Amino acid sequence: MPFGLPDLPGALRPLGGLEIDRRRLGFGGLSALHVSADLTVTVVSDLARFAELRLELDEAQRPKDLVLRRIGWLRDGGGRRLARGYAGDAEALARLPNGEWLVGFERWHRIRRYRDLDGPGSYVEAPPGLERAPVNGGLEALAVLADGRWLAIAEDLPLAGMTGTTTAWIGRPGESWLVLAWRPGAGFYPVDAAALPDGGALVLERGFSLLGGFSGRLVRLPGQALAAPRPGTVLQGEEMLRFGGPLPVDNFEGVAVFPHRDRWLVAVVSDDNENRLQRSLLLLFEMQDP
Numbered sequence: 001m002p003f004g005l006p007d008l009p010g011a012l013r014p015l016g017g018l019e020i021d022r023r024r025l026g027f028g029g030l031s032a033l034h035v036s037a038d039l040t041v042t043v044v045s046d047l048a049r050f051a052e053l054r055l056e057l058d059e060a061q062r063p064k065d066l067v068l069r070r071i072g073w074l075r076d077g078g079g080r081r082l083a084r085g086y087a088g089d090a091e092a093l094a095r096l097p098n099g100e101w102l103v104g105f106e107r108w109h110r111i112r113r114y115r116d117l118d119g120p121g122s123y124v125e126a127p128p129g130l131e132r133a134p135v136n137g138g139l140e141a142l143a144v145l146a147d148g149r150w151l152a153i154a155e156d157l158p159l160a161g162m163t164g165t166t167t168a169w170i171g172r173p174g175e176s177w178l179v180l181a182w183r184p185g186a187g188f189y190p191v192d193a194a195a196l197p198d199g200g201a202l203v204l205e206r207g208f209s210l211l212g213g214f215s216g217r218l219v220r221l222p223g224q225a226l227a228a229p230r231p232g233t234v235l236q237g238e239e240m241l242r243f244g245g246p247l248p249v250d251n252f253e254g255v256a257v258f259p260h261r262d263r264w265l266v267a268v269v270s271d272d273n274e275n276r277l278q279r280s281l282l283l284l285f286e287m288q289d290p
Contacts, residue, residue, distance in 0.1 A: 002064050005283065006246040012218065012266060012285040016062040017248065020269075020280035025051060026071060028274040031140075032093035032104075032192060033254030035267050041066065041282075042117070043254065043269060044103060048074045048081070048088025050117045055267075055282075061260065063284045072118040074103065079120040092142035092192065093254070094150070104139035104152070111139065111152075127169035127177045133157040137166075140253070141193035143201050145226065148172070151201055153182050153190045159232070166190065168235060170226065180229055183236040185217060194257040197264065197290050199223030203237050204255040204268060216243040216252040218266070241285070250281055257287070264290035 001021070005014035022028040029045040036042075039055040054067040073081040074090055082088035085107070092104030092111075101114040103121065109130045112121030130139060130152075137156030145151055150172045157167040159181040166184065171177035184190055188205035195201055200223040207215040219237025229235070243249045250270035257266050264287040272278040 002062070004062075005248075008246065010241065011220075011288050012241045013288060014247065015060075015265070015284040015286055017281055017283040018063050018066055020066060020282060022272060022274070022280055025068065025280075028272040028280055030269050030280055031091045031253045031271050033256045033267060033269045034093050034095055035256040035258045035265075036095075037259050039260065040069075041267075042093065042101075044074065044090040044093050044117070046089045046091060046106075046271065047084045047274075048090060050074060050090075052117075057260075061263070061265070061284075061286070063282065066282065070118075074114075074117065075120050077112075077120050077122060091138070091140045091253070092152075094142045094144045096144055097148065102142060102144070102150075104142045106133075106138040106140065106155075107135050109133050109138040111142070125173040127152050127171070128179065129157070129167060130154065130169075133167075140189075140191045141203060143193040143195045145170075145195050145201065146197060146199045146223070149226075151193055151195075151226070153193060153203070155189045155191060162232075162234065165234060170229065178229060179231055181232065181234045183234050185219070185239070187215070188217065191253045192255045194255045194266075196220070196223070196257060197259075200226055202240075202255060202257055202266065204252060206252060208251075214249055214251050216249065216268075217241060218255065218268070248281060248283070250279055252281075252283075257290075263287075 056065040111124040140155040141153035165181035168180040168182040192204040254269040
């Protein structure tokens with residue numbers, strides 16, 4: 001079901017949103033997102049599921065519908081379905097230049113590579129120290145940068161001696177991983193990342209309090225900050241958008257950046273936790289200066 005968003009000033013211009021019907025999809029818990037230039041939307045769920053949909057836009061590039069193409073289960077290396085819970089808590093999604101998928105998992109902290117999300121997942125060497133992350137503080141943000149390096153950020157794994165940070169890595173398997181720190185906004189944690197054309201990244205941060213409920217923001221990390229960082233460098237993004245006020249607020253966990261008709265668009269998706277008081281929302285924005 002489409003809905004409008006207010007026209008706000010800033011680097012991200014709201015285009016509109018869609019509410020995803022969990023009953024039609026068959027599951028909720030959408031925790032990571034990818035959108036391709038042909039408007040194919042791919043989501044993974046922390047319930048060990050995935051879905052592929054077609055995003056339909058009107059003449060003004062406002063979202064008007066999501067058409068389901070296929071759904072399936074994430075699988076282990078032998079092609080067996082992953083069980084929801086410890087083995088199937090998928091939290092991050094990225095695509096390699098050759099079309100293969102990377103899925104990051106929490107609880108059992110790891111990355112798996114898929115030729116097809118409905119096929120077996122092969123082993124990928126994880127960034128060093130990821131195994132020390134708390135059960136619910138592991139790999140939530142994973143992006144393949146413009147130069148081919150991977151950016152990975154743990155949700156809550158403070159770098160030794162650096163209060164108010166969590167651990168981040170740049171590199172890829174077979175090469176030396178560079179261990180960095182990410183400093184989120186006060187009360188926020190990084191939950192997803194998407195590559196930008198300048199070599200940087202857009203990072204989604206989420207907050208929660210018992211009194212205030214969910215909060216969220218999008219911050220930009222410029223390409224120059226990732227060009228040649230040193231070990232232990234503290235990365236910190238510049239806030240581009242905060243959810244709240246006239247914008248809807250929910251448990252936003254996935255972000256994607258993609259080109260379409262000579263413009264760069266940004267999409268975010270929320271995890272409804274399969275809770276009737278929450279919603280699965282897809283919001284769409286135009287990035288004015290990618």
